Amino acid sequence: MRNLIAFFRRFRIFLYFALLQGIALSTYFTYLSFPRSQYLTTASAVSGQLLTYRNDVTKHFQLPYNNRKLQYENIQLRQRLSESFIKVQGALFKIDDTLQHQQYEYIPAVVINSTVNKRNNYFTLSSGKSSGIYRGMGVFSNKGIVGIIHNVSDHYAVVKSVLTEDINIDVMVEKNGIFGLLKWNGKNPKIGTISSISNDLTLKKWSKIVTRGGSGIFPRGLPVGKIKSLKTVEGKPLWDVEIYYSEDYRKIQNVYVIKNLMLKEQKELEKKIPSDEEIE
């Protein structure tokens, strides 16, 4: 017993250090994969408020760029308004559409905090549960995809952006449907990579990359970027594809959160796929 006390006395500084280090590292690694609460993240009320103050100042720096972007999007939408079309059929024309149902709804949000120089970058949005945002929803802007909601509180949300290592969004080449997983190598916020494309498939430089819409988080066909370069991975029959992102994540402000109304249906159906053991 005396030895034990002596041991604690002797190494008390190191033990205290190890204790604090243990707390810090265990929070880091648990929050990285699954955040249990919103404390210690920018989704918490105090941090969110502090970042809102900062954003109130810095949002003006990128205003012309963002206004241009929104104006461009407005033009596109305006072209689809009924005022922009000529009526060809006169009075006989049906509005209630039974062939097409709404699948995706969009919730507008503002990015109040973002970084691009870390290994894993998270963005903070100024809307949360009260606007209907939940973990796992997709986020995009009109120029490209942004990420997936990682953590929400009542009025704020944290997005795991495409500038994280294992974002793993399924994307495809727009023309021929060749698909792979989107990743980021941590070096340049303009350039992403796509893994797991077999190198017997032919890809063309500058071909457009869009989302595939497989997991129900993103609709099919949202822009992601353009192929920048192709290399073969050493020792594996795979392409190492680098792409230029179509969105500039250093300037991003206005985004949309995607609510998939049929996600539950898709998940329930996919649950019924038998796993390998059950077949045997």
Added chain:
Amino acid sequence: MIEIGKHSIRFILFLLAQVYVFNHLELGLGIQFMIYPMFIFFLPNTLNIFLLMSISFVLGLSIDSLSNTYGLHASAAILIAYGRPYLMKLFEPRDGYPPTTDLSIYTMGYVWYATVFGIFLAAHNFWFFLIEQFKWSEFWFMILKIILSVPLSLGMSILIQLLFFKKPSTR
């Protein structure tokens, strides 16, 4: 008492400077400015090591909660707080440290400051980037980040002292 007040105000200023300004300076190549190690470096030399580590832990966690790093800054901050007494002993001048003043470029000289704070910062950045990457395949990229980040942060810390720290009149 004045000392406690001075360091509390510094705590808030360094915290806000780190999360509001320096986290958003983007030079590419993963370079990050680390300014808050300066606060830990400037805490009084006579401070109890437990208190030193606790203050660093709280500072680190505050920065984490404002920059979505979930404990990464806290971990690196505790590491340097733990190592600080050893480092100070190693580089102690012959006549000992001046009792209550900061160990700034004015009191200790540029060479001493650059050496000791450089080592301090290198240890911090090494630990920070190591845990952040957590992959040996990106080891050389991590070394590049450290080699680029440490001198820039060091230069920035000297600049901050030249701009905001008072020159002691007795020297």
